[in-house]
Amino acid sequence: MTKFNVLILGNASAAPTLSRNQTAQLINIDEQYFLMDCGEGTQLRLREHNIKFQRINHIFISHLHGDHFLGLMGLLQTMHLLGRQTDLHIYSCGHVEEIVHVHLKHAKGNIGYPIHYHTVGTDQSELVFEDHKVEVHSIPLKHKIPCTGFLFREKQKPRKVNPEGLKKYKVPRFEIARIKAGEDFIDAGGNTVPNDALTFAPDASHAYAFCSDTAYLESIIPIIEGVDLLYHEATFLEEHRDRAGQTLHATAAQAATIALKSRVKKLIIGHFSNRYSDLELLLNEAKSIFEATEIAEQDRCFDLLKSQ
Amino acid sequence: MTKFNVLILGNASAAPTLSRNQTAQLINIDEQYFLMDCGEGTQLRLREHNIKFQRINHIFISHLHGDHFLGLMGLLQTMHLLGRQTDLHIYSCGHVEEIVHVHLKHAKGNIGYPIHYHTVGTDQSELVFEDHKVEVHSIPLKHKIPCTGFLFREKQKPRKVNPEGLKKYKVPRFEIARIKAGEDFIDAGGNTVPNDALTFAPDASHAYAFCSDTAYLESIIPIIEGVDLLYHEATFLEEHRDRAGQTLHATAAQAATIALKSRVKKLIIGHFSNRYSDLELLLNEAKSIFEATEIAEQDRCFDLLKSQ
Numbered sequence: 001m002t003k004f005n006v007l008i009l010g011n012a013s014a015a016p017t018l019s020r021n022q023t024a025q026l027i028n029i030d031e032q033y034f035l036m037d038c039g040e041g042t043q044l045r046l047r048e049h050n051i052k053f054q055r056i057n058h059i060f061i062s063h064l065h066g067d068h069f070l071g072l073m074g075l076l077q078t079m080h081l082l083g084r085q086t087d088l089h090i091y092s093c094g095h096v097e098e099i100v101h102v103h104l105k106h107a108k109g110n111i112g113y114p115i116h117y118h119t120v121g122t123d124q125s126e127l128v129f130e131d132h133k134v135e136v137h138s139i140p141l142k143h144k145i146p147c148t149g150f151l152f153r154e155k156q157k158p159r160k161v162n163p164e165g166l167k168k169y170k171v172p173r174f175e176i177a178r179i180k181a182g183e184d185f186i187d188a189g190g191n192t193v194p195n196d197a198l199t200f201a202p203d204a205s206h207a208y209a210f211c212s213d214t215a216y217l218e219s220i221i222p223i224i225e226g227v228d229l230l231y232h233e234a235t236f237l238e239e240h241r242d243r244a245g246q247t248l249h250a251t252a253a254q255a256a257t258i259a260l261k262s263r264v265k266k267l268i269i270g271h272f273s274n275r276y277s278d279l280e281l282l283l284n285e286a287k288s289i290f291e292a293t294e295i296a297e298q299d300r301c302f303d304l305l306k307s308q
Numbered sequence: 309m310t311k312f313n314v315l316i317l318g319n320a321s322a323a324p325t326l327s328r329n330q331t332a333q334l335i336n337i338d339e340q341y342f343l344m345d346c347g348e349g350t351q352l353r354l355r356e357h358n359i360k361f362q363r364i365n366h367i368f369i370s371h372l373h374g375d376h377f378l379g380l381m382g383l384l385q386t387m388h389l390l391g392r393q394t395d396l397h398i399y400s401c402g403h404v405e406e407i408v409h410v411h412l413k414h415a416k417g418n419i420g421y422p423i424h425y426h427t428v429g430t431d432q433s434e435l436v437f438e439d440h441k442v443e444v445h446s447i448p449l450k451h452k453i454p455c456t457g458f459l460f461r462e463k464q465k466p467r468k469v470n471p472e473g474l475k476k477y478k479v480p481r482f483e484i485a486r487i488k489a490g491e492d493f494i495d496a497g498g499n500t501v502p503n504d505a506l507t508f509a510p511d512a513s514h515a516y517a518f519c520s521d522t523a524y525l526e527s528i529i530p531i532i533e534g535v536d537l538l539y540h541e542a543t544f545l546e547e548h549r550d551r552a553g554q555t556l557h558a559t560a561a562q563a564a565t566i567a568l569k570s571r572v573k574k575l576i577i578g579h580f581s582n583r584y585s586d587l588e589l590l591l592n593e594a595k596s597i598f599e600a601t602e603i604a605e606q607d608r609c610f611d612l613l614k615s616q
Contacts, residue, residue, distance in 0.1 A: 014389050016352060017352075040351075044324060044349065047325065048326060064411075066381060066382060073378055074378045077374045081323050094414055102406060103374065106402055106453075107373050107453065108452060108453050109373070
C-alpha cells in the first residue's frame with residue numbers, strides 16, 4: 001500500500017456556510033476513490049481539488065439527513081452528463097434509491113450507467129465492500145434515524161518470514177506462501193513446526209473510521225479499536241451537552257473519550273454546530289482528554305501512511 | 309415603485325462549474341424578494357450577497373430538471389433551521405411537493421413553517437401571484453418536460469390627471485380617484501366628459517420576463533411583448549442548432565429573434581452549455597440580431613428602473 005489518505009471536503013453540520021461545507025470526504029486508497037457522504041455542493045468541492053468524478057466508483061452515505069447527501073443527485077447527474085458508463089455503487093442504510101428515482105421520474109431523465117444500491121444493516125457491523133486491498137465495514141451509530149459510519153481497513157497483510165527459521169527447519173520454497181498465510185509446517189519427518197517459529201507478525205494494517213452522526217456510543221469501540229485515524233463528530237461543546245443529548249449528537253469531550261477508549265492513533269473532529277465560530281474551543285475540549293486530536297479542517301488531507 | 313432589479317445567482321446549464329453556478333435569480337421589487345429557480349448551491353450564493361433567506365416568501369421553479377431546483381431542498385431546510393415561521397409559497401408546473409415529501413419522509417424531518425405549493429398550468433399564461441404592486445404570470449415554454457417561465461409585471465399605474473381638463477370641466481376633488489382609474493365624468497348638466505379629456509396615459513409599468521428552458525417558441529411573444537428586460541436561455545450557438553433542436557433548447561440567435569419580435573427593451577442571455585468557454589461568441593451572435601443584448605453574468609444585478 002502506497003497511499004491511504006482522507007481529504008476533508010466539508011465539515012459543517014446542518015446548514016452550510018461560506019467557510020464550511022457540509023459533510024463529504026474523499027478517501028484515496030492506492031488511487032481507488034471512496035466518497036464518504038455528499039453534502040450539497042460536493043461536486044464543486046471535488047472540482048476545486050481537481051478530482052476526476054468518474055474515478056469515484058463507491059459512494060457511502062451515512063444517513064439521509066440532508067446535510068449528508070443533498071449533493072448526491074447533482075453528482076450522479078453530472079457523472080451522467082460527462083458520459084459515464086462505469087458501474088457506480090452506493091452503500092447506505094437509508095433508502096437512497098427511492099430519492100434518486102423520484103428525481104428521475106419528475107425529470108423524465110435517466111442515468112446512463114448502472115447504479116448498484118447496497119443496503120447496509122444497522123444491527124451489527126457488516127462487511128459491505130472488499131477487494132484485494134481493502135475491506136469496508138459498517139459501524140452502526142446512534143442517531144435520530146438509521147445511521148452508520150464506515151471503517152476502511154487495509155486487508156491483513158501476510159506474516160513476514162523469519163529467514164533463520166526457514167533455514168533451521170529446511171522449509172522448501174513452495175511452502176512459503178502457505179507459511180506467510182499463517183499455517184504451520186510439517187517437516188519431512190512428520191513433525192509440526194509452529195508458524196511462529198518461522199514467521200514474524202505482519203506489519204499493521206492501516207485503518208480509517210468515519211463516525212458521524214452519533215450520540216456517545218461505546219458499542220463502536222470494538223469495531224474501531226486501534227485505527228490509525230478516527231473521524232468522530234463533535235457537534236457540540238460539553239456546555240451544550242443537553243442539546244447534544246436531545247439531538248443524538250456528541251460533544252467534543254465525548255468524541256475524545258471514544259478515541260481514548262478505542263486506543264486510536266489519532267482523532268479528527270468535525271460536524272460542528274454553526275453556533276461555534278471559534279473551533280479552538282472544540283479542539284481544546286477534545287485535547288484535554290485525547291491529546292492527538294485535530295480539527296477535520298476543510299480542504300485538509302490526512303495521510304494515514306505518514307506518522308502524524 | 310422605487311426598486312425593480314434582477315440579481316443573477318447562476319447562469320450555467322446542466323453541470324455547475326467553479327465559475328458558473330446553475331440557474332437561480334433573485335428578483336427584488338421594492339424589497340419584496342422573489343426567487344426564480346434554485347440550482348444546487350443557491351443558498352450559498354444568497355449568503356455571498358448577504359441576502360436574508362427569510363425575506364424570500366415566493367419561490368418559482370420553472371421545471372424539474374436538476375439544474376433548476378436541486379438547491380431547493382437545502383434552502384428549505386436551512387430556512388427551517390434558522391427558525392422560520394413565515395409561510396412560503398412555491399410555484400411550479402412540476403410536482404415539487406412530492407420531491408420535498410420524499411426527503412422529509414426519509415429524514416423523519418419536518419419543516420416548521422407552512423409551505424404552499426401552487427400548481428401552474430402549462431396550456432396558457434396564468435396569473436399565479438398578485439399583490440397591490442406586482443402581478444406574476446406564467447409563460448408556457450417548450451421543453452422536454454413541462455416548463456414555464458414567469459413574467460413579473462408592476463401593476464398598471466393610475467392615469468395621470470390633466471389639471472387643465474379638470475379645471476375646464478369643473479371636476480370636483482372627490483371624483484379624481486375614479487377618473488384616475490379611467491372612468492368618464494358626468495358633469496352637473498348630465499353631459500359625459502370622456503376620460504381622455506381629463507387624463508394622460510399612465511407611466512409604463514415595468515416588467516421582467518424569465519424564459520428558460522425552451523426551444524424557439526413564438527407563442528411567448530404576446531405574453532412578453534415590450535418588457536423592460538427579457539432573460540431568454542441561449543444554451544447553444546447557431547452552429548449547434550441541431551443539438552438545440554434535439555434537446556429543446558434555444559440558440560443565441562433564436563433568443564435574440566424572440567427579443568426583436570417581442571420589442572423588448574433589453575435582452576439578457578444565459579443557461580450556456582459548458583462547451584463554450586468564450587461567452588462572447590454567444591453574445592455576438594445575439595447582438596447581430598438584437599443589439600441591446602448582454603450576458604446574464606453571474607453576480608450581476610440588472611436594474612429595470614435605470615435606463616440600461
